[in-house]
Amino acid sequence: MPQQDSAHAGRRVCVTGSTQGIGLGIARAFARSGARLVLNAHIPDDGGALAQLSGQAEAHYVRADLATRDGCRALIAGAAERLGGGLDTLVCNAGGFFDTPLDQLDADALDRTFDLNVKGYLYCAQAFAEQARPGASIVLIGSTNSLAAEKDSVAYDASKGAVLMLVRSLAVSLAERGIRVNGVGPGLVETPLTQAGLDRPGVRARVTSQIPAGRLGQPDDIGGAVRFLASDDAAYITGQMLYVDGGILAQQMSWSPA
Ligand code: NAD
Numbered sequence: 001m002p003q004q005d006s007a008h009a010g011r012r013v014c015v016t017g018s019t020q021g022i023g024l025g026i027a028r029a030f031a032r033s034g035a036r037l038v039l040n041a042h043i044p045d046d047g048g049a050l051a052q053l054s055g056q057a058e059a060h061y062v063r064a065d066l067a068t069r070d071g072c073r074a075l076i077a078g079a080a081e082r083l084g085g086g087l088d089t090l091v092c093n094a095g096g097f098f099d100t101p102l103d104q105l106d107a108d109a110l111d112r113t114f115d116l117n118v119k120g121y122l123y124c125a126q127a128f129a130e131q132a133r134p135g136a137s138i139v140l141i142g143s144t145n146s147l148a149a150e151k152d153s154v155a156y157d158a159s160k161g162a163v164l165m166l167v168r169s170l171a172v173s174l175a176e177r178g179i180r181v182n183g184v185g186p187g188l189v190e191t192p193l194t195q196a197g198l199d200r201p202g203v204r205a206r207v208t209s210q211i212p213a214g215r216l217g218q219p220d221d222i223g224g225a226v227r228f229l230a231s232d233d234a235a236y237i238t239g240q241m242l243y244v245d246g247g248i249l250a251q252q253m254s255w256s257p258a
Helices: 021-032 048-053 069-083 107-131 154-177 192-198 203-208 219-229
Strands: 012-015 036-041 059-063 089-092 137-141 180-186 241-244
Touching: 012 021, 012 069, 021 036, 021 048, 021 089, 021 219, 036 048, 036 069, 048 059, 059 069, 069 107, 089 107, 107 137, 107 154, 137 154, 137 219, 154 180, 180 219, 192 203, 219 241
Parallel strands: 012 036, 012 089, 036 059, 089 137, 137 180, 180 241
Antiparallel strands: none
């Protein structure tokens, strides 16, 4: 059962890529903690995400394409304007998977992957840091793919590996300004991004059987971890990646018959 508390009461929080999936789960977690929110995506808001939060929290929407530096700067400026002051928390979540089998991987797929998953995070963090006060915090969404590779996922894997070092590098660079930077690495989470793959015959049961926790992740599982890392309970935690994966990364290959 998701927790309700006041850990982020009145804080100004921006979550990128938050009209659906993990980003929306993160926004819901902050809403339950009393935060004031800005949601974002590159497409017009159809009202669905804001409607989910209405009555729970103050929430605004800023449309911006975070695959460009201008888009990232426009998001941070727009979010600060909507919320009437400097932002306290930034969650970089907007990401995508553009891989093909290795032999067909071209410059376009690589550029799309790195523009959004890596440069977009960096430019948003940079703009956020310019306006943030001591005590502010950034959480970057990585993946179990930050540490472990998947077949035909070369660009995505490399981009999520880069997120791990962005967490550490930004944490070290921003520590003297009193800004903490951490990451959350989801395992396999049920979202629109993964839905089509999970719905292929037999896939859901096969992947679930390989997760020690015995179930797929849900966006609210990720939201709770992000909310903790951005809270004062985590005041001495910076430069860390917390994997929220139901035990996927903890598991060795098994000797026992399936
Ligand atoms: P999703 O595709 O369901 O949602 C992505 C969100 O980002 C949407 O709101 C979309 O509109 C937005 N977005 C896409 N391109 C954008 C752009 N150019 N500018 C601004 N917003 C944009 O994805 P998800 O599964 O919720 O994944 C969210 C994050 O979590 C990603 O960084 C992904 O790599 C990571 N992740 C997901 C899983 C998983 O199993 N779903 C696992 C590990 C990590």
